[in-house]
Amino acid sequence: MSTPLIEAVGVRKQFPGVLALDGVNCRVNRGEVLAIVGENGAGKSTLMKVLAGVYQPDGGEVRLNGEPVKFPTPQAAMRAGVSLIHQELNLAENLSVLDNLFLGREPTVGGPLRLLDRRGTIAAGRRLLERVGLPPDDLSRTVGELAPGQKQLVEIARALGLDAKLLIMDEPTSSLTQKETDRLYAVIDDLKAGGVSVMYISHRLAEIKRCCDRAVVLRDGKNAGELTKAEITHDNLVRLMVGRDLKSFFPRTRPPVPADTPPLLELSGLTYRNGPPHTVSLAVRPGEVLGMAGLVGAGRTELSEAVFGLRPVTGGSITLEGKPLRIRRPGDAVRAGVLLVPEDRRAHGLVLEQSVGFNLSLPNLGRLSTGLLIRPRDEAKLHAEGIASLRVKTPSARQAVGLLSGGNQQKVVFGKWLARGPKVLILDEPTRGVDVGAKTEIYALIDDLAARGVAVWMITSDMEELLGVSDRVVVMHEGRLAGELARSQLNEEAVMRLATGAS
C-alpha cells in the first residue's frame, strides 16, 4: 500500500467533561474522496479540526506523507496544503467576494508599498469562481447579499485558491440547492482527477454514495467501521452509525385523513410585506402532515413567517378552525395555537446560553404563573415531563441548551411548543443538522402529533424526509404554489419538476 497523504493514528482529544476522540485511526490517500460519517457528537468535526490544526491532539499523532507533523495553527496546516471549510461559514460578510477570496494573502505589487494587484487578483478570482460554477460578475458583490448556497461555493473557491492538497469539508451541502450540489459534485470530481484529496462530512447518505470512494464511520469518538464504495448502503451506514438496526426510519402509525375533513388552518390569497407579488392559498387538515417542497429562495420560510406573525400580512386571510384569525405578532399566533419550529434553531429557536428548562418554560410562563410569581413546582414538573417524553439527552434541566447535540436541541424546540398543546405546528427544516438517531425520533414524534389531530405543515429540502413523512406535498416555486401532489403521486422527479418550474 502506498503512503497515504495524511493519516491520523490513535488520535485522542479531551474536552472538559467529554472525551471527543478516543484513539481514532483514519487515512486519506492521494486523489481519494473519503466520507466521515457518524451521529452528531461522534467526533467527526473534532477529527477534522485536529487534522486542520484548529485543535491539538492530546494523544496519538497526525502524519503527512508518512512523516509525523504538528500543526500549531490552521495557518500552518494551510501552508502544508490542508484546508478546512467550516460548517459555520467563515466569510467576512461586509467585504466583496473578491476580497474574501484573497483575504490575508492579497497579491501585491510595488514591493514594500504592498499595493494591491487589482488586475491580477481579478483574473485569478474569475478563474476560481469559474471552477465552482459561479458567474464572474459575482466577484464584485458583497458576500452578505449572496444566498447561503453561493456563500458556500465562495468558501470552496477560496480554499481552491490556496492550492490545497487536502480539502476538508464539514457538511458542505447543508445549505445548497440541488443545482449547486450537483455543481459541487462536479468540482469534487475535478479535484479528484487533479490528485487532490477530499474529506467529507455529511448526513446525506445519498450524497455519500454519489461522490465518495470510501467511508469511515465514527461512533462515540471511536472507529465504528469502514465501508468501501460498494458497501456504502443506507442500511450499512445506519447500522454502523447507530450501532443497531433501525426498525423503521419513517414510522407511520396514524390513520389516513379523509379528503373531506375540514381544514384546520387555511390561507387564502395571502400576501405579506416584501413578499412576492403572487398570492398563496393552502389548507392543512387536522391529523395530516403537509409537506412543502421547493428550492432555496422559493419563499417557503417567508410564507411560514408571515403566518406566524413575523412578517406583516398585507392581504388575504388566515382561517383557523373555520374562524378568521388576525395575527399581528408571534404572540397572537402562539395564543391561537399556531406554532413554528424555525429553520435556524440556534438563532431563532433557542436561547442557547440558557438552560434546557429555561427554554422549555419560555412560551409557557403565563400558564405557570400565579399573579407575578412563577410556581416553581409546576415548572419543575414541566421540565421533567418535557425531557422525559422527548427523551432529551441532558444531565439535567439546568444544562445550557447550547451544549446539547443538534438533535437534542431540536427536541427542546419541539418540547417548548408541545407543552402548549399545538393546533397547527409549522416545521421549517425540522431535521437540519440532526443526526440519524434523533431524526427517527423526530419523525416518530411528528407521526404521533399528527395522530393526535395536530395539523403539521412541514417545510423541508430533504427529499427523503419529504417523501417519507408527508401525507400530501405542495411545491413552491418563486413565491407561488407550483402544484400539489397526493401521497400516491409522490416521487422525486414529480417534486423536482414542480420545484424547478418545469411544466
Add this chain to the structure above:
Amino acid sequence: MNEKVKFGAALGGGFAVAAGVWFATHTYHDPKDHLPAPWSEATLTAWFIAAAVAVGVLAYSFELTRRNLQRLAGVTLLLGGLLAALGYSGHQKVQENEPLIDTLTSRIERLQREGNTAEATDLREQVVKLQQNPAFGRTNVFEKLNRHGEYGILCIGAGLLILAGGIDLSVGSLVGLAAVLFGVLVEKGVHPFLALPAVLAVGGTVGLIHGLMVTQVRVQAFLVTLCGMFVYRGLARTISPGSPGMVRAQEVWPDFSAPLMQLRQWLTGIGADERLGFPGVFVLMLVLAAVAAVFLHRSAFGRYWYAIGYNEQAARYAGVTVWRHKVAVFAVCSLLAALAGVIRFLGAGSVTPSSEGQSFELYAITAAVLGGVSLKGGEGTAVGMVLGALVLPVVNTLMNFAKIPSEWEPWLIGLILLFGTVADELIRRSRGGR
C-alpha cells in the same frame, strides 16, 4: 428544598444579617452619635424590618446555581479585599493614637489610685473611643451604606437594562436633570410631595421615549441615550441656570419646610438636625433590589428579559412581545435615575446643574458589570447588582481614609475596577469551559 422552608430560612437570614449589622455598629457607640430627636423608635423599627425583609426576599429569590455563584465570586473577593484594606487603614489610625492612649491609661490609673472615679470614667470613655476602628464606627458605616444605596439604585436600573440587551448613557445627565427639576419645582411653589411623583413621571417618560426610539424608530440605544445625555444636561442648565437649593426653597415657601424635612428623612434618613439617623437610601435600595429580584428571578418578566438579552429573535419566535418589554426596562432605568436625582438633591441640599451626576452612567454600568451583568446581555443577578454597587463607594472611602492624594484617585479607581472585571472574567472563563 421546600419553597416555604426556603423562604423562612431566607427571611430569618435576612433578619440575622440586618441585626448583625445593627449590633456591630452599635457596639462602637460614639457619645456624639446620639439618636437625633426626630427619630422615633417606631420609624427606626419600620426601617429595620423593611431592610431585613428586603434582604430575605433577595436571598430567597437568588437561585443557588453554580453559574450564579460564579458570577458573584469576583466581586465578593474584590469587596473582601477592599473592606480589609479599609479596616486596616482604620486600624492604623488607632495605632497612631497609641501613645495618647498610653498616656491616658496611666492617668486613669493614677486617678483611680487617688479615688477620683468620676473623672477616670470620663477618661476611660475617651480611651474606648480612641481604640475604636473609625472605619466601622456607626455613623461611618451608615454614611457609606447610604452612598452605596445611591449607586445601587442607579445600578439596578442600568443592570436590568443591560441584562435585557439595552444600554443607557443618559443616566448621569438624567440624575442631574431630576435633581435640578425637583429643586426648581419646589422653588416655584410645587409641594414637595407632588414634586416627587412629578419628577419620577418625567423620568419614566424619558425612559419611555428612549424605549420607543429604540424599538419603533430602530435607532441604536447607544446613540439615542448618548444624545439624551447632552439633551438632559442642557435642559438641567436651562431650567435652572443657578443652583437650586433646599434652604432657598424654604425661604421662599416656609410652608414647605416641614414636608421637605419629612421627605428627606424618609428617603435618606437624615434628620432635621442634619445628622444621619439611619441609612435610608440604603434601605430604599434594598427594597428596590428585592422587587427587582422578584421580577428577575421569580416572574415571567425576568425570564423574558433574560431571553431578550441573550437572543432577542428567539424571544420573538417564542411569542414574546419584545418591544413592550424593552420599553418597560428603559422606563425603569430612567425612573430609577430620576429617583436617585431627587435623593441627591435632598441629601446634599443643593445641586450643580452643569455637573451633578456627571459620569454616573459609567459608574452604574461598571457596577453592574462588576456585579456579574454581562454587557452582551442576558446575564446578571439582583444580588450581584447590589454587591457591584458597593465597590465604588468603598474604594472612594478608602481613598480618603488611606491619605491618598486626590490626583491619584482616578487612576487607582480605574485600576481597581479593571482588576475586578478581569478577575471576574478569569473566574468565569475557568468554569465556563471555553
Add this chain to the structure above:
Amino acid sequence: MKRNIWRAAAAVLAAALVAVIPACGGSGGGGSGRAGKVRVAIVTNVADPFWDICQAGAVKGAADFDLDVTFKQPAEMVVKTQMDIVDDLTKVGIKGLAVSVINPKEQTPKLKAIAQDLPLNNFLTMDNDAPESGRLCYVGVDNYEAGKEVGRMVKATLPNGGTLALFIGSTDSDNGVKRVAGVLSELAGKDVRSEVAAGKYEAKYGGFTLHRSQPITDGGDKNKAAANAGDTLEQLKGTPNLVFVGLYAYNPAKILEAARTKGMAGKVKIIGFDEDTVTLDGIDKGEIVGSVSQDPYNYGYETVKWLRHTIDGKDKKQLPQDPTPFSLVTKDGGAPVKRTVSVNGVQKEIEVKQRKASEYSKLVQDAYAAAKAAK
C-alpha cells in the same frame, strides 16, 4: 479546572492588594514618619491649578506648624462630592478642617453640624465663605473689593472710556457675582451689587459700553471660554478703546491665546484675575495690562496657621476677622499702593502689594513644584 480557579482567585487577591498597598504605604508611612502629628484637612471646591499653588502653601504651613495636612481637591464642583469627602475625613480623627464652600447658603446647615462635632469646633472657611456656618474664621479676599480693583485698573488703562467685554465662568456663584459687581460698580461710580445679583445689567457703566450688556459666561468649560473669547474678538475687531476683562483664572489666559492667534495681542487691552501661567507670561510680555491676585499660596499657609492656632488652644479672638488682602501683578511691580476699601462695613485704608510678573511667575512655578513634590 481546579487550578484555574486558584489562578483566578490569585488575580482577585492581587486586585485587592492594589487597594491595600496604598493603604499601607499612605498611612503606614505616615504612621512611622508622622507619628504623633496632629492631622488636619483642607477641602477645596474643585481640582484646579489655583489650588495646586494653595496646596504648596499648605505644605509649607504643615512643615512650619508641625501638622499632618490632608489636602483634597474634589473632581467636580458638586456639593455632594465635596461633602462626601468631608464626611469621610471627619471619621479619621482630624483635629481641624478648612473648606472652600461651594454653595454657602445651602451647605450652612450641614457645615454647622460638622463644625459642632469637630474638636474645639476647629472649622474654617477659605476662598468662599459661609459666615453662618459656625466657622471660626474666613481666609480669603473680599471678591467685591478685588473686583473694584480690576475696575480701577480698567479706568487707569482707558481713562476716556471705551468698550468692555467681560468674561467669567459663572455669575451664579457667590464669588462670580461679587467680582462682576465690583468691576461694574467701580466703573459706574455707584454700588450695583443688588442689580448684578438679580441678573440685571445696563448697556453702559460710566464711560464704558458693556458688550452684549451682560457678562459672557462659559460654565467653567475652558474650551467654551476660548471660543467665547475668539468669537467676541471677531465681533469687536476694529472697535477703538477695546478692553477685555477675564474674571476666572483661566479667562484672561484664554483671551490672550485667542488674541495671539488673531494677531490682536497687544492691541486689545486685557485685564485679568489670578495667576494662570499664560496670564503671568502675558503680563511679563506686556500683552496683558495686569491681574488682581488672591495669593492662593498665602491662603494655604494662613489656613494651616490658623488651624494650628485653635488646636493649641490659643485665644480665638486673635483669629483674623478681616478678609485677606489681594495683590496686584504688573509687568514691573513696584512699591505697595494704598487703597481705601470697605472692611466688614467700615472704610479702611489698606496696603496692596504690587508683584513683578516675572518674579511672581517664578514663585508660582516653585509652588507647583513644591505641591508636586508633596504628592
